[in-house]
Amino acid sequence: MQIWVNGGLVDADSARVSVLDHGITVGDGVFETMKATDGQAFALTRHLDRLTASARGLGLPDPDHDEVRRACAAVLAANPMPLGRLRVTYTGGLSPLGSDRGDAPATLVVALGESTRRPDSTAVITVPWTRNERSALAGLKTTSYAENVVALARARENGASEALFANTVGQLCEGTGSNVFVVLDGQLLTPPVASGCLAGITRALAVEWTGAQEADLPFDVLERADEIFLTSTLRDVQAVHRVDGRDLPGAPGPVTAKAMRVFEERAQDNLEP
Numbered sequence: 001m002q003i004w005v006n007g008g009l010v011d012a013d014s015a016r017v018s019v020l021d022h023g024i025t026v027g028d029g030v031f032e033t034m035k036a037t038d039g040q041a042f043a044l045t046r047h048l049d050r051l052t053a054s055a056r057g058l059g060l061p062d063p064d065h066d067e068v069r070r071a072c073a074a075v076l077a078a079n080p081m082p083l084g085r086l087r088v089t090y091t092g093g094l095s096p097l098g099s100d101r102g103d104a105p106a107t108l109v110v111a112l113g114e115s116t117r118r119p120d121s122t123a124v125i126t127v128p129w130t131r132n133e134r135s136a137l138a139g140l141k142t143t144s145y146a147e148n149v150v151a152l153a154r155a156r157e158n159g160a161s162e163a164l165f166a167n168t169v170g171q172l173c174e175g176t177g178s179n180v181f182v183v184l185d186g187q188l189l190t191p192p193v194a195s196g197c198l199a200g201i202t203r204a205l206a207v208e209w210t211g212a213q214e215a216d217l218p219f220d221v222l223e224r225a226d227e228i229f230l231t232s233t234l235r236d237v238q239a240v241h242r243v244d245g246r247d248l249p250g251a252p253g254p255v256t257a258k259a260m261r262v263f264e265e266r267a268q269d270n271l272e273p
């Protein structure tokens with residue numbers, strides 16, 4: 001496995017960043033995860049734009065898109081696989097201990113891991129912890145993801161693959177690594193970005209391709225929704241068949257099944273939607 005670290009490819013075994021990198025000491029970094037099929041990244045341009053938006057949100061220098069593209073291409077070429085998770089990590093670099101950032105250059109790492117196609121449906125849980133829609137980090141894809149680690153571990157303990165959060169005012173927000181859609185009275189709805197969720201790229205494409213509407217939704221909509229689905233880079237559109245103790249028999253329901261079909265068709269036709 002070859003990994004890109006600060007300007008070139010190295011063997012995974014010798015890929016190193018400083019132990020004083022601000023990404024390691026305080027989680028001062030941003031990242032993107034892309035789906036790579038047969039060596040080609042999906043929606044790379046959208047992911048690069050979000051990487052820049054996240055970096056700006058943290059006050060990091062803009063990542064050099066040409067360099068990130070070169071790094072992605074090199075990693076994909078060096079590690080052929082049918083389905084991969086292409087991960088770009090960009091951090092504050094070597095810094096003093098503590099929250100102040102140094103003036104060293106940012107760190108750029110691009111790595112690829114093998115992935116498998118997700119099942120068409122999955123179980124989710126809700127968690128009591130909240131997303132803070134007023135956080136300095138709201139909407140940024142940062143490496144400060146330990147809250148997601150905790151919530152996802154809780155999901156796994158309960159036989160689920162995702163945990164869903166409300167925000168601080170009790171509205172449905174998102175999962176640890178996915179956005180959420182519900183069908184209510186025949187309408188396909190998803191929380192707005194103002195709820196504190198990440199502006200998911202799969203979410204944006206699903207909204208565009210299905211005509212789903214954004215709406216503030218109470219968290220307990222999950223107890224009533226006729227259908228629920230998740231969107232994310234590696235899930236695409238994935239039906240939910242259980243939320244906590246509630247079964248949704250027949251998932252994917254008709255609206256979800258149509259969204260899955262439309263997403264698959266549209267994404268197949270266009271690597272840069």
Ligand SMILES: Cc1ncc(COP(=O)(O)O)c(C=O)c1O
Binds near residue numbers: 141176200203232233
């Ligand atoms: C917190 C969070 N929400 C939503 C998503 C879904 O975003 P995307 O569709 O761009 O993968 C992710 C990304 O994996 C995420 O980390």
